[in-house]
Amino acid sequence: MNNPVITVDNVAKRFRIYHERNQSIKVALMRGRRAKFDEFWALQDIDLEIPEGKTFGLVGHNGSGKSTLLKCLAKILVPDRGDIAVRGKVSALLELGAGFHPELSGRDNVYLNGSILGLTKAEIDRKFDDIVDFAGLSAFIDTPVKNYSSGMYVRLGFSVAINVDPDILMVDEVLAVGDEEFQRRSMEKFKEFKDDGRTIVVVSHALGTMRDLCDEVAWLDHGRLQSVGKPGEVVDDYIETSHTDRDEEAAKEGRLRHGSGEIRLEDVELLVDGVPTTTVHTGDDVTFRLRYEASSDVDDAVFGLAIATLSGQNVTGPNTKDGGLRIDVRRGAGQVDLRVPRIMLLAGTYDVTVASTDSTLTHTFDHQKNLFRFDVLAGQPTDRFGIVSLGGTWQSNGVQHG
Amino acid sequence: MYRLRRHRPDQRARSKQERNPLLGLLTDTREVYKSRELLHNLTLRELRGKYKGTALGWAWSLINPLATTAIFTIVFSTVMRVNPPVGVNGLHNYSLFLLCGLLTWNFMAGAFQTGMGSLVANGNLIKKTYFPRRLLVISNVAAAFVSYAIEMLVLIVIFLAFRVNVLPYVPVIFLVMVLLGVFALALALMLSVVNVYFRDIAHFVTLFMQLWFYATPIIYPITLIEDVRGSGSWADKLHLVDIYQLNPMVGFVESIRDMMYAGHLPDWKPIAYCLVVTVILLWIGNRVFGRMEKRLAEEL
Numbered sequence: 001m002n003n004p005v006i007t008v009d010n011v012a013k014r015f016r017i018y019h020e021r022n023q024s025i026k027v028a029l030m031r032g033r034r035a036k037f038d039e040f041w042a043l044q045d046i047d048l049e050i051p052e053g054k055t056f057g058l059v060g061h062n063g064s065g066k067s068t069l070l071k072c073l074a075k076i077l078v079p080d081r082g083d084i085a086v087r088g089k090v091s092a093l094l095e096l097g098a099g100f101h102p103e104l105s106g107r108d109n110v111y112l113n114g115s116i117l118g119l120t121k122a123e124i125d126r127k128f129d130d131i132v133d134f135a136g137l138s139a140f141i142d143t144p145v146k147n148y149s150s151g152m153y154v155r156l157g158f159s160v161a162i163n164v165d166p167d168i169l170m171v172d173e174v175l176a177v178g179d180e181e182f183q184r185r186s187m188e189k190f191k192e193f194k195d196d197g198r199t200i201v202v203v204s205h206a207l208g209t210m211r212d213l214c215d216e217v218a219w220l221d222h223g224r225l226q227s228v229g230k231p232g233e234v235v236d237d238y239i240e241t242s243h244t245d246r247d248e249e250a251a252k253e254g255r256l257r258h259g260s261g262e263i264r265l266e267d268v269e270l271l272v273d274g275v276p277t278t279t280v281h282t283g284d285d286v287t288f289r290l291r292y293e294a295s296s297d298v299d300d301a302v303f304g305l306a307i308a309t310l311s312g313q314n315v316t317g318p319n320t321k322d323g324g325l326r327i328d329v330r331r332g333a334g335q336v337d338l339r340v341p342r343i344m345l346l347a348g349t350y351d352v353t354v355a356s357t358d359s360t361l362t363h364t365f366d367h368q369k370n371l372f373r374f375d376v377l378a379g380q381p382t383d384r385f386g387i388v389s390l391g392g393t394w395q396s397n398g399v400q401h402g
Numbered sequence: 403m404y405r406l407r408r409h410r411p412d413q414r415a416r417s418k419q420e421r422n423p424l425l426g427l428l429t430d431t432r433e434v435y436k437s438r439e440l441l442h443n444l445t446l447r448e449l450r451g452k453y454k455g456t457a458l459g460w461a462w463s464l465i466n467p468l469a470t471t472a473i474f475t476i477v478f479s480t481v482m483r484v485n486p487p488v489g490v491n492g493l494h495n496y497s498l499f500l501l502c503g504l505l506t507w508n509f510m511a512g513a514f515q516t517g518m519g520s521l522v523a524n525g526n527l528i529k530k531t532y533f534p535r536r537l538l539v540i541s542n543v544a545a546a547f548v549s550y551a552i553e554m555l556v557l558i559v560i561f562l563a564f565r566v567n568v569l570p571y572v573p574v575i576f577l578v579m580v581l582l583g584v585f586a587l588a589l590a591l592m593l594s595v596v597n598v599y600f601r602d603i604a605h606f607v608t609l610f611m612q613l614w615f616y617a618t619p620i621i622y623p624i625t626l627i628e629d630v631r632g633s634g635s636w637a638d639k640l641h642l643v644d645i646y647q648l649n650p651m652v653g654f655v656e657s658i659r660d661m662m663y664a665g666h667l668p669d670w671k672p673i674a675y676c677l678v679v680t681v682i683l684l685w686i687g688n689r690v691f692g693r694m695e696k697r698l699a700e701e702l
Binding site: 015016071074075076077078090092094095098099101103104108111112115116117118120121144 | 455
C-alpha cells in the first residue's frame with residue numbers, strides 16, 4: 001500500500017452522445033457549430049491507488065464506467081479532469097490481436113503487434129519462440145493470419161500480449177474467450193504473473209473469478225466509485241445491490257416469469273439447520289424449500305429448480321419427477337423441499353431458477369428465472385477450481401504422510 | 403485508502419511544454435523517434451500489405467505511373483500538341499518531361515491522402531491499444547516515400563539511358579524529395595484528425611486535388627503560365643499568375659524538373675519558399691493533431 005504503481009487523482013471522463021451523428025461540414029456550418037450532443041459523465045471523482053504487486057479488480061454493471069476507467073489507465077482515453085500517474089511498463093489486453101494485418105503472416109504480425117505493445121525488435125527476437133510455442137502455432141507461423149481460425153487468432157494475440165513482460169497488465173474480459181484449454185492456460189499465466197509480484201488490473205463480470213483472483217476490488221456504479229476493499233466484501237455488496245436492481249428490472253419487463261398460473265411459485269428458501277440463509281459453505285447439509293400457491297387441484301404436478309452460475313452456466317437442474325416423487329397438488333398453499341446432504345458447489349455465486357409443470361414437463365404452470373441468489377463460501381471439500389467438487393479422496397501407494 | 407500525494411514533476415513538466423509551442427514540436431519529434439521501431443514496423447505493414455495478394459505485386463507501383471505517362475503523352479503531346487521545353491543536351495521528350503512532375507505529384511497526393519485516411523482506417527487499433535497516434539500518419543507517408551524513391555531510381559536509370567547524367571544532382575534531388583515528404587506529412591497530420599470528425603473532408607480533398615493537379619505545372623510547361631502575364635486576358639487581370647506562384651507544388655515540381663530534365667540546379671528562392679511553407683504547415687498540422695488526438699478513441 002505504501003507503493004502505488006497507479007495513482008488516479010480526481011479523474012472524470014465525459015462522453016458525447018450525438019443525437020444525429022452528422023459528420024458533415026455542410027450541416028455543421030449551417031448550425032454554426034458541430035453536431036448537437038449531450039454530455040454524459042462516464043466517470044466522476046475517481047480517486048484510487050493501486051498498490052504494486054497486487055491484483056486489482058473492477059466490478060460494476062454494464063455502463064458503470066469500469067472499462068472506461070481501464071482505458072484511461074491504459075492511456076487510450078484521456079480524462080477530462082484529474083491526473084493518472086502510472087509507473088512501469090503497461091500491457092493492455094483489451095482485444096486480442098488488435099492490429100493484426102490479415103494479409104501478413106503470423107510471424108510479421110508478431111513483430112508488428114509486439115512493437116505496438118512496446119517491445120524492441122531484439123526483445124521480440126528473443127521471445128519469438130516462446131510466443132509461438134505458447135500459442136501452439138509453430139506450423140502456421142508463416143501463413144497469413146487471414147487464414148487462421150478465430151481461436152488461432154486469439155491465441156496468437158494473447159501469446160504476444162502476455163509475453164510483453166509488463167510491470168502492469170490490464171485485462172478486460174479477455175479471460176472469457178477461447179476454448180477451455182486456452183482459458184486454463186491463460187489463468188495459469190495470470191497466476192504466474194501474480195507470483196512474480198506484478199500488478200494486474202482486471203475488469204470482469206465473472207465475479208467468482210474476481211473473488212478468487214483479486215487482492216482488492218473496486219466497485220463502480222454509474223461512473224462513481226462505490227467502494228474499494230477486500231474482494232469478498234465488495235463483491236458481496238455489489239451482488240446484493242445488483243440483485244435487487246435486477247429483480248426490479250425483471251419485474252418491469254416481466255420477461256423472466258411465464259406460465260399458465262395454476263400453481264404459482266411464491267418463493268425459494270435455502271435452509272441450513274432449518275434456518276433460512278443466503279450463504280452456505282461447500283459440503284453443508286442444505287435444503288431448498290419451494291413455496292407455492294395453487295389456484296386449483298392438479299394431479300401429478302412436477303416441481304424443479306435449476307442452479308446456474310452468474311455467467312449463465314447451468315450446474316444442475318433436478319426435478320421431482322426425475323427424483324421419483326409424485327405430487328398431487330391440492331388447492332391452497334404448500335411447499336416442496338429438496339434436501340442436499342452435502343452441497344458440492346464450490347465457492348461462488350449462484351442463481352436459482354424455479355418451475356412447476358404438468359407431468360409431461362411440457363406445460364408450464366409457473367417459471368421464474370433467477371428467483372433466488374445465494375453464495376457459496378469455501379468449506380469441505382476444499383477444492384478450488386471450477387464449479388463443483390467431486391468429493392473424492394486421494395490415495396497413493398507412495399509414502400504417505402498425515 | 404486515500405492520501406495526500408506529492409506533486410509529480412513529470413506532469414508539471416508536460417504542461418510547461420504545452421505552453422511553449424515550438425518546444426512541443428520537438429517533444430513530439432522525440433516521442434516519434436523513441437518509437438522508431440514501431441514506425442518501422444507500421445511502415446513495413448503498409449508496404450507489404452499494399453500489393454499483397456496481387457500477381458504483379460510491387461511492379462504495380464511502376465506500371466501505374468508508366469501507364470499514366472503513356473496515356474498523357476498520347477493525349478497531350480500527340481493529340482493536343484503540348485510542346486515540352488528543350489532540356490539538357492537538346493533533350494526534347496514529353497514523356498520524360500511529364501514523368502518528373504507526375505511521379506512527384508503522385509507521391510505528394512498519395513502520401514497526403516492515405517496519411518489523411520490512416521486514422522479512420524486504423525480505428526480499431528486506436529480504440530484498443532496505446533501508442534503515439536502520429537505514427538499511423540507518418541508510417542503511411544513513409545511507405546509512400548519508399549515507393550516514390552524506387553520510382554525515382556527507375557526514372558534516373560531512364561534518364562541515364564537517354565544519356566542525361568543526373569547523378570551529380572541526386573543528393574539535392576533527394577533533399578527536395580524529403581522536404582516534399584514533410585510537406586505531405588504536414589497536410590496529412592492536419593487533416594487526418596479533422597477527417598475523423600468530418601468524414602466528408604476526404605471527398606472534398608479528392609475534388610481539391612484535381613484542381614491542384616492542374617494548378618501545378620505537371621502536364622504543361624510553366625512557361626505557358628508565364629505567357630499569360632501581360633497578355634491582357636481575364637486571367638491576367640485577376641492576377642491568377644501571381645496566385646499560381648503561391649502554390650508550393652510549383653516550386654517542388656520545378657526544382658525536381660530543373661535538376662533532371664533541364665540539367666541545372668534550381669533557383670534557391672522557390673525552394674526557400676517551399677521550406678518556409680512546409681515548416682509553418684508542419685507546425686500548424688502538429689498542433690492541430692495534438693489538440694484533437696485526445697478524443698480519437700471515442701470519436702472513431
